[in-house]
Amino acid sequence: MSAPLLEVRNLSVEIVTGKEKLRVVEGASFSIARGECVGLVGESGSGKSMSAFAILNLFPSPQARIAGGDILLEGRSLRGLSPREWRQVRGAQIGMVFQDPSSYLDPLIPVGRQVAETLRAHGRNEGTEARVLELLDLMELPNAAEVARKYPHELSGGMRQRILIAAALALRPALLIADEPTTALDVTVQAGILNLLTRLRAELDLGILLITHDLGVVAETCQQVHVMYAGTIVEQNGVEPLFRRPRHPYTQGLLGSVLGPESRAGNLFSIPGSVPGARDMPHGCRFHPRCPAAKHGVCDTDEPPLVIRAEGGSDRCARAGEIANAWERAA
Numbered sequence: 001m002s003a004p005l006l007e008v009r010n011l012s013v014e015i016v017t018g019k020e021k022l023r024v025v026e027g028a029s030f031s032i033a034r035g036e037c038v039g040l041v042g043e044s045g046s047g048k049s050m051s052a053f054a055i056l057n058l059f060p061s062p063q064a065r066i067a068g069g070d071i072l073l074e075g076r077s078l079r080g081l082s083p084r085e086w087r088q089v090r091g092a093q094i095g096m097v098f099q100d101p102s103s104y105l106d107p108l109i110p111v112g113r114q115v116a117e118t119l120r121a122h123g124r125n126e127g128t129e130a131r132v133l134e135l136l137d138l139m140e141l142p143n144a145a146e147v148a149r150k151y152p153h154e155l156s157g158g159m160r161q162r163i164l165i166a167a168a169l170a171l172r173p174a175l176l177i178a179d180e181p182t183t184a185l186d187v188t189v190q191a192g193i194l195n196l197l198t199r200l201r202a203e204l205d206l207g208i209l210l211i212t213h214d215l216g217v218v219a220e221t222c223q224q225v226h227v228m229y230a231g232t233i234v235e236q237n238g239v240e241p242l243f244r245r246p247r248h249p250y251t252q253g254l255l256g257s258v259l260g261p262e263s264r265a266g267n268l269f270s271i272p273g274s275v276p277g278a279r280d281m282p283h284g285c286r287f288h289p290r291c292p293a294a295k296h297g298v299c300d301t302d303e304p305p306l307v308i309r310a311e312g313g314s315d316r317c318a319r320a321g322e323i324a325n326a327w328e329r330a331a
């Protein structure tokens with residue numbers, strides 16, 4: 001069997017300040033095949049962006065670093081690459097888009113030139129203009145030639161995000177990492193971008209890591225999903241089984257807010273509180289202070305391991321079976 005497009009093995013990320021080392025990602029593992037969209041979902045502060053930055057070896061803060069594990073692209077470890085090799089991997093093999101399209105575009109340069117710049121930065125100087133127009137067409141931007149001459153402020157938020165996706169895919173990378181790509185957009189524009197990603201995935205056989213706090217976005221776009229909480233993956237499964245029979249109370253809480261009270265009467269609970277930081281991580285199950293199913297003496301003693309289940313998927317909950325059954329009974 002050939003290697004997956006991306007394999008993240010037991011990844012840990014820490015932030016080092018003075019003598020303090022904070023683990024913000026702990027033992028995360030997942031893989032992405034070509035043509036597959038994998039969702040990484042969790043509330044703000046779960047460690048999703050840190051995982052993405054680790055894959056790209058591009059942390060926004062010099063204090064953050066990979067503390068353990070491995071990242072393999074088509075079977076080749078990315079750890080220990082030289083800065084020159086990294087520049088080749090980023091853009092050419094892995095494309096990236098972020099939440100706020102405005103902050104990644106230069107307001108003083110027409111957008112077509114900005115996409116062309118990505119090509120030139122990688123030494124593609126021939127046929128640049130034609131390739132830019134082809135990319136803008138691929139992004140379903142009408143009148144590509146006209147759009148290319150516009151400045152960022154002349155375009156809507158959705159169009160700006162399409163320009164950034166065009167730039168991310170300019171060099172035909174096999175993998176796209178999209179970190180909250182639709183969070184800054186309103187709902188109808190968001191749907192357009194998700195449809196675009198779905199089409200690009202199929203047409204270009206693109207692997208996508210889609211990072212979001214919204215399970216609704218995952219339902220529309222992904223095949224596999226990893227739920228992240230306080231730096232660890234707490235549940236993993238195909239999208240269909242995860243929505244049908246979620247086994248972790250945190251997943252159920254996230255789903256409750258997607259499905260709404262009318263379709264989840266009796267089983268809906270909002271999740272009180274917020275994600276703990278690495279400095280005040282609770283003992284035992286990291287979710288126990290917020291978990292409506294927590295049992296004293298079970299959940300507050302040892303951290304549950306991530307267990308692979310015979311029915312498929314994996315979860316990190318000592319009471320997963322009972323909790324999944326309760327969800328199904330209420331459905």
Ligand SMILES: Nc1ncnc2c1ncn2[C@@H]1O[C@H](COP(=O)(O)OP(=O)(O)O)[C@@H](O)[C@H]1O
Nearest residue numbers: 015024043044045046047048049050061277278
């Ligand atoms: N520069 C930093 N210094 C200290 N802690 C940080 C820094 N950047 C992020 N963190 C912490 O790392 C954790 C994970 O953050 P992040 O990956 O951005 O979460 P997410 O993308 O899921 O919202 C959070 O607890 C956050 O507070």
Ligand code: SF4
Nearest residue numbers: 285288291299317318
């Ligand atoms: S182990 Fe206990 S506290 Fe943690 S999610 Fe499961 S039931 Fe809740």
Ligand SMILES: [Mg+2]
Nearest residue numbers: 048049050179
């Ligand atoms: Mg983030």
